[in-house]
Amino acid sequence: MTQLVSQAAVEVSGVVLRRTLPENGAVEGRIDFWRERWMLCGRCDHRWHVDLDWIDRWDQAKEICPGCGMTCEHEDSPRVTVDSDDPALEDDRVSQFFWYHTTMQPDWPTRHFDPAAVLTPETRRRMGGEQRVSAWAAGQRAKALHVGTYEAAVHNMLRRIRDQAAERGQFYLYRVRLKPSVVVREELLVDPGNFVGDVALDEVCPPGVDVAPYLNYHEDPGGLSLALGRDAIASVQRIAVPLPDTWDERWVRDSVEALEGMSGTVVPATGKPGRFTRSSSPRADLGRALGASLAGRLPVNLQSQFASAAAFAEGEDPEQWARRTSSLFALIDNPPRALAALDGQDLREI
Structure with missing residues (x-):
């Protein structure tokens, strides 16, 4: 096992600006939950900077596009978009950054993932028998994994606690390094998940592609996340969260x-x-x-x-x-x- 020795974080008012782990050259992206976001109008292509309070008012139809006056009710209304200066948008730099993931799984990504292992005999019968259970399990294993910014990982954990009543569940925060050889999809996707966030890996990463970057609408809106397979990950580090002894x-x-x-x-x-x-x-x-x-x-x-x-x-x-x-x-x-x-x-x- 290798242990990393890190430089001190560059921090201004609680915001991590840049951090480098010199032993392997890994770079921590800027971490700032309060940062402003970019909006892009689907009708007039106007692009502008806003804070999160503006987006909250926008979602309540209390703001308009400065370019064409459109409100949020329209189908092609403005949406949050990526920062065009984000260095992680450069394909050859994607593997140089740390990425994050939160889950209740203590061994993510599981080497021999068997989603059917927790099914009771009764559940298996209700699903239609072993053949259908096997088909369902194969579909589960075919789903893409997701990693994103530190902000997105924390946001995802809070959302799961709220939506899945997991207030007392033990969550883990993973820091992910990708393999330097990964091939990144050229086209930036727009939040490809279905209504529960699932993404079929072969739909976003065709043969020859290992990683599919996408604009995240739901967690850390405007941030960059990745859909990928287990084979694209080189290594992970894990901590149980929330951390002990960090309280006020x-x-x-x-x-x-x-x-x-x-x-x-x-x-x-x-x-x-x-x-x-x-x-x-x-x-x-x-x-x-x-x-x-x-x-x-x-x-x-x-x-x-x-x-x-x-x-x-x-x-x-x-x-x-x-x-x-x-x-x-x-x-x-x-x-x-x-x-x-x-x-x-x-x-x-x-």
């Missing part, structure tokens, strides 16, 4: 004191007759408010996902919850802590 001691202490001083008595929620409403408690309400207060300090496109990931449930240990929530916040507010932790991990060759 003062925030944790204040939050724990507030929660422990609050009643945990469950109060049935009231609502219109016949409508289901979740019971709550003063302590759970306070916990959600504390998580929402941290979410409010994040870029607007992450606030909803973070608030869901930081949800406090009655019966939880306040200190464990506060430490986890604060450490989750640190992944976004202080990326160098996660990068330093990755630096200390051995490479696992694929």
Whole structure:
């Protein structure tokens, strides 16, 4: 196993500008969750710079294209696009950058991936028997893997926590190095995933192509992500997230004191007759408010996902919850802590 020795990150106000691991020449792209994005109009081809608050207003039809006045309701309305100065857009530099991925799999990318291994006999019968299970498993194995920016990986984790109710699931952050010999698809794709994000590898990487770059609309909007096969990956490093000992001691202490001083008595929620409403408690309400207060300090496109990931449930240990929530916040507010932790991990060759 090889261990990397890294130069110090160049950091300005929590933003990682450039980082190089000299032992193998790998380059860390700029990491900035708050950065401005580029918009491109599908009608008039006007291109302009906006911040994330502008995009949030745009999605609510409160902004227009400066070139033609179009709003977001139109089919060819402006969409976020890549930064044309992103060096990762150069095909011969794609393999020089680190790429990232988050998952609950502790051994990603799994060498002998068997998606049918977790299926119960009952599930196999409902799927139509072993022949159909085998066909389904082959389809799962034919899906492309996805890697992207550090921001996209964290964004993906928060989205999965919210959408899949995985608040207490153990996630892992992977840093990925590609093989120097990879062949990159010349055409930049536009978010090729279906409604659940799946991409068939052979559809985006025909014979002779190893990596398909695409504009990511959903995680780190405007960022560059890659669809690829397992054979395109040279090595990975892994850390469990959120990281221990990265929490804000003062925030944790204040939050724990507030929660422990609050009643945990469950109060049935009231609502219109016949409508289901979740019971709550003063302590759970306070916990959600504390998580929402941290979410409010994040870029607007992450606030909803973070608030869901930081949800406090009655019966939880306040200190464990506060430490986890604060450490989750640190992944976004202080990326160098996660990068330093990755630096200390051995490479696992694929």
